[in-house]
Amino acid sequence: MSLLDYFRKSKPKSAAIAKERLQILVAHERTARNRPSYLPQLQKELLDVIRKYVNVDQDAISVNFEQDENQETLELNIVLPDYQQENKSVNM
Amino acid sequence: MSLLDYFRKSKPKSAAIAKERLQILVAHERTARNRPSYLPQLQKELLDVIRKYVNVDQDAISVNFEQDENQETLELNIVLPDYQQENKSVNM
Numbered sequence: 001m002s003l004l005d006y007f008r009k010s011k012p013k014s015a016a017i018a019k020e021r022l023q024i025l026v027a028h029e030r031t032a033r034n035r036p037s038y039l040p041q042l043q044k045e046l047l048d049v050i051r052k053y054v055n056v057d058q059d060a061i062s063v064n065f066e067q068d069e070n071q072e073t074l075e076l077n078i079v080l081p082d083y084q085q086e087n088k089s090v091n092m
Numbered sequence: 093m094s095l096l097d098y099f100r101k102s103k104p105k106s107a108a109i110a111k112e113r114l115q116i117l118v119a120h121e122r123t124a125r126n127r128p129s130y131l132p133q134l135q136k137e138l139l140d141v142i143r144k145y146v147n148v149d150q151d152a153i154s155v156n157f158e159q160d161e162n163q164e165t166l167e168l169n170i171v172l173p174d175y176q177q178e179n180k181s182v183n184m
Contacts, residue, residue, distance in 0.1 A: 019123070020120075020122060021119075022118070022121075023119040024116070024117070024118050024119075025115075025116070025117040025118075026114070026116050027114070027115040027116075028113070028114050029112060029113040029115075030112060031111070031112050038145045041145075042141065042142070045141045046138065049134065049138060050134070053130045053133075054130075
């Protein structure tokens with residue numbers, strides 16, 4: 001299964017709630033367990049980068065952090081504001 | 093299927109090649125197609141953030157960018173250097 005398929009399956013089917021969304025996933029396979037995780041700190045910095053491109057309300061972000069023996073994953077789901085509301089320009 | 097399950101299925105089975113890995117996925121569901129994608133630019137900035145935490149060789153990064161009608165996904169796979177080789181400290 002490709003990554004694109006995963007996201008296709010994951011997203012809501014209804015076209016009525018067609019909001020723009022940005023989803024960021026970070027997975028860290030760890031071999032050394034004695035070091036502190038840097039994902040929580042990384043999360044803040046990633047959001048700072050995202051905010052350069054789009055307006056993101058704090059309310060519009062949902063965060064999920066999962067951890068098991070060998071791996072930790074950070075998932076950020078962001079509902080983007082409507083195009084009309086955006087006032088930041090993207091500098092390409 | 094949870095996100096963690098997806099990554100569990102995706103990773104190589106062999107313990108002999110147990111390198112530390114960092115995988116970053118960005119999915120952007122787009123409703124307006126007339127704006128330029130900012131994912132390529134975002135990719136560079138995300139890598140800059142990652143490099144604050146771990147040493148990443150350019151050779152150790154593989155990038156996959158997929159695009160369809162409604163969505164684009166950016167996938168970064170990074171093989172991290174062995175612990176012994178790292179010389180950057182993580183400032184928590």
